[in-house]
Amino acid sequence: MSTRLPAPPRRHPPAGPAPEAAERLRRLVASVARGDRTAFPPLYRALAAPVHGVVLRTLRCPAQAEEVAQEVLLEVWRTAAAYRPDRGTVTTWALTIAHRRAVDRVRAVRAATDRELRLAHRDEPIHESVHASAADEAERILAGRRVQSALGRLGSPQRQPLVLAYYGGYTQSEIARLLDLPLGTVKTRMRDGLRRLRTALADERDE
Template structure:
C-alpha cells in the first residue's frame, strides 16, 4: 500500500469516528497545523490553543469531510486558516476593548498638554482581569472576590459561604489556572 492509499484509509477511518485513526491523524498532521498556527499568530501559547481548536473542530465536523485534492491535510489546513483568522480577530477585539477602557477610565490622557495617568498599564491590567473574572463560573467568581477583595482566608470563605474547605480550594485553584491561561503574560495581578 502506497502513502496515498494509507492517507485515504486514515481519512476514511477518521471520518467514520475510528479512535485509532483519529490518534494517527493527530500525530500525522499536528506538526503542520501547529506550524501554520505559530507562523500566523507569532505566539506559541495561542498556536497551541488554535491547534487544539482545529482538531476539535475537525472531530466535530468529520461527518462533513469529503476527500478532495490534497486530502485530509488540505482540509485541516483550511480549518487552521479559519481558526488563525478567528484568533487574530479576537486579539484585535481585545486590543480595541483595552484601548476603549483606557480612554474611558482616563480621558485626560488624550487631551494635548495633559499629564498621563501615572500607571496606565495597571489600569488596563485591572480592566482585563475584571473582564476575565466575569467569565468564570459564579462559584469561582465568588471565591476569588471574597479572597482578593474581601481579604478572607480560604477557611473564612468556607465558613461564610457554607462550602466545604476542599471545594473552596478547588474553586480557587481552577479559577486562578483559568485566569493565568486567559490573561496576557504581563497582566500584573496574576503573575
C-alpha cells in the same frame, strides 16, 4: 483519549510514497467519520506538526499557537464526515481549517485589545499609533479573508498546491511528492493558480 497537543516536531519533507501517505490519511479520516476512535491518534500525529506550523506563522505566539492548533485538530475529529476527497488532500483540508482558525484568533484578540483600550482611555485621546496599528491589523485580516474567498473560486488542481505552499510552507518539490505530480506540473499549476487568484482579488476589489 488524550487531546493534549504534543510539542510540535520540526517539519520535515513527507516521508514515503506520497500517494500511499495520502491514501492512508483518507482512510483514517473515513474511519474517524464512522466513529472509530482508534483512528484519531495516528491522524492526529500525522497532522499535528504542519497544522501547528501554519498557526504559528499567523499568530507568532507559541502559547496561542499550541492552543489554536489543538482546536484545529479537534475540529478535524468532529467534522471528519465533512471532508471531501474530490476537493483536495486531507493535509490541504486541515491546513485550510488551521489558517481560518488562526485568522479568527487574530481578529478576536484584536477586538478584545481594542475594547480594553477604549475602556482604559475613555477620558483620554487614544494615541495615533494605536489607530494605525488597529487599521493595519484590520487590513491584514480582511486581505486574508479575501484570499480565502478567492482560493475557493479556483479549481482543485490550482488550489491544492497554493494552499500547501502558502499555508503549509511546503516547497514545490515537497508538494510534487505529496500530490504525486511532476515538479513541472506543480510549477505550472501554481503559476496558473496565482494568475487566477490575482484576477479574482481584483474582481472583488471592483465589486
